[in-house]
Amino acid sequence: MTGPRGPRRGPVRPYVLTGGRARPRQRLAVETLLETVDPEGTDLPVTASRQERMLWRMCRHRLSVAESAAHLGLSVSVVTILACDLIDAGYLVTRSQVPKAQLPDVHILQEVLDGLRRQLSA
Amino acid sequence: MDSADNSAPDGRYLAPTVDQALKILVVGSFGVGKTTLVGSVSEIDPLRTEETITQASTGVDDLSGLSGKTATTVAMDFGRITLNSRMVLYLFGTPGQRRFWDLWEGLVIGSIGLLVVIDTRRIEDSFEILDQLDVRSLPFAVAINQFPDSVRYEEADLREALDLLPETPLVHIDARSHHSSTQALITLVEYAARIKAQEKVA
Numbered sequence: 001m002t003g004p005r006g007p008r009r010g011p012v013r014p015y016v017l018t019g020g021r022a023r024p025r026q027r028l029a030v031e032t033l034l035e036t037v038d039p040e041g042t043d044l045p046v047t048a049s050r051q052e053r054m055l056w057r058m059c060r061h062r063l064s065v066a067e068s069a070a071h072l073g074l075s076v077s078v079v080t081i082l083a084c085d086l087i088d089a090g091y092l093v094t095r096s097q098v099p100k101a102q103l104p105d106v107h108i109l110q111e112v113l114d115g116l117r118r119q120l121s122a
Numbered sequence: 123m124d125s126a127d128n129s130a131p132d133g134r135y136l137a138p139t140v141d142q143a144l145k146i147l148v149v150g151s152f153g154v155g156k157t158t159l160v161g162s163v164s165e166i167d168p169l170r171t172e173e174t175i176t177q178a179s180t181g182v183d184d185l186s187g188l189s190g191k192t193a194t195t196v197a198m199d200f201g202r203i204t205l206n207s208r209m210v211l212y213l214f215g216t217p218g219q220r221r222f223w224d225l226w227e228g229l230v231i232g233s234i235g236l237l238v239v240i241d242t243r244r245i246e247d248s249f250e251i252l253d254q255l256d257v258r259s260l261p262f263a264v265a266i267n268q269f270p271d272s273v274r275y276e277e278a279d280l281r282e283a284l285d286l287l288p289e290t291p292l293v294h295i296d297a298r299s300h301h302s303s304t305q306a307l308i309t310l311v312e313y314a315a316r317i318k319a320q321e322k323v324a
């Protein structure tokens with residue numbers, strides 16, 4: 001099938017329903033932010049699974065992997081696999097950097113502290 | 123569905139300007155107050171996801187003598203704080219027992235650090251967690267959650283009982299209090315910032 005944005009790898013594969021043969025790729029973390037590409041535009045291919053459709057709709061605005069999982073009643077590992085497939089097929093994008101192994105930088109930690117201190121006076 | 127209005131997402135969603143997501147893990151044994159803490163600081167009602175871990179059960183406690191597979195369900199409660207227009211902080215509360223460490227492994231990557239919540243009425247329940255954190259040299263702070271019938275120990279005694287390094291922060295909290303729980307998070311982030319600053323110098 002040719003996707004609305006040109007030829008793709010093929011329809012989104014619903015293999016997760018067959019028992020999770022594939023290992024989740026490590027590109028996504030629980031806190032990684034997801035968003036649907038062009039939520040008002042094209043629909044998913046008819047071959048997309050029900051779960052993929054649910055995730056795609058859930059992410060019409062910005063939301064983390066973990067939140068999407070909780071709202072849909074799915075596990076994070078299942079959502080990770082679904083999200084990776086939707087990303088590969090061009091229907092979903094990440095909206096935050098996937099973390100590196102080490103601690104966040106000092107200037108980022110400083111921003112976190114400023115934000116938390118504002119919470120104290122809020 | 124509200125698909126006609128893409129400018130005003132409902133409260134579940136983040137603002138479209140948020141493009142940096144950070145996380146802190148809140149760990150501790152069952153009943154120490156992890157979910158309470160997450161709930162007291164979170165801007166959303168705490169959410170829950172469950173993960174099933176399958177592992178071979180061949181331990182000495184397997185009285186049947188048969189090796190099989192056991193499935194354990196691990197629940198993770200979490201919440202979030204939008205820190206500014208660009209940044210969101212997630213708080214993930216997870217149990218700390220050894221059988222959950224595979225799950226932690228992925229969870230901990232990129233985190234600011236861990237807040238270990240301890241109930242002094244069952245202090246020994248925390249030893250296994252603290253051992254794991256030492257082995258993996260992860261930055262953590264200790265939050266002693268005060269319950270009405272908790273004995274209030276001297277800080278020096280607690281540090282000795284928990285075998286903490288002198289630099290490891292230790293705070294007393296009321297997990298139900300927004301202020302107290304936020305303060306505990308600040309203490310952890312300040313500590314992480316000190317560690318990061320030292321890395322630079324070294």
Ligand SMILES: Nc1nc2c(ncn2[C@@H]2O[C@H](COP(=O)(O)OP(=O)(O)O)[C@@H](O)[C@H]2O)c(=O)[nH]1
Nearest residue numbers: 152153154155156157158268269270296297298
């Ligand atoms: N008095 C008091 N009770 C607390 C406090 N934190 C938690 N609790 C209670 O202790 C119980 C266990 O707390 P919970 O957050 O579910 O523990 P978790 O298993 O670590 O998530 C609940 O009934 C809470 O209401 C606290 O700071 N003070």
Ligand SMILES: [Mg+2]
Nearest residue numbers: 156157199215
């Ligand atoms: Mg809990």
